[in-house]
Amino acid sequence: MLIGVSIKETKLKTAEMVKVLRKREKLSQEQLAMRLNLSRITIKNLEAGKNATLDTLFKVLQYFDLLQSFADLVDRETGQQDYDSIY
Amino acid sequence: MLIGVSIKETKLKTAEMVKVLRKREKLSQEQLAMRLNLSRITIKNLEAGKNATLDTLFKVLQYFDLLQSFADLVDRETGQQDYDSIY
């Protein structure tokens, strides 16, 4: 028997990912926020695992080249799969 | 040269996916909303490509057994990869 990840866990994982990817590119919360037209507080809350909007999540995914991966995951379910995506 | 998907496109893809998966299980918007402790309006807006919250998205992903896939995508970036996930 295998239990999947919870919503809270997923938010914390997402939070950790943002922090890791941001530090990997040596950006401060302020710098990342500016590039995404968000406030530093929004980035800080996202990295703290707080709830957020799809716009905020997708801006981050797009910046770190993960938006296409998410879109692929979505497409796989609807039968769109155009497969040859590089991202 | 390859341009990735846009944020608006991703929201529309997500919207379409929710509608497809919901109909696949022969659920009305109302029934799905009740199972996720959301209002029908929230489901309707999500299926219309409107902005939403992570909680709403994750509830839907969890219901359709896609939350673990998203978590895996996230883990891959942070170096957590415990790989053997079934979902």
Added chain:
DNA sequence: CGATTTTGAATATTATATTATTCATTTTTA
């Protein structure tokens, strides 16, 4: 076809995500 169910849409209200500002603490770096 007629009846029922489902869906889209509008309004108004509530809950909360986003923001600006400020300050204390921590981390970085010179």
Added chain:
DNA sequence: TAAAAATGAATAATATAATATTCAAAATCG
């Protein structure tokens, strides 16, 4: 180690996501 930069956290204000209600149109079904 001292100075500077970055972060966490609190408050208050604004924007907007979520909700309840209602109604018309569309889809589904007997």
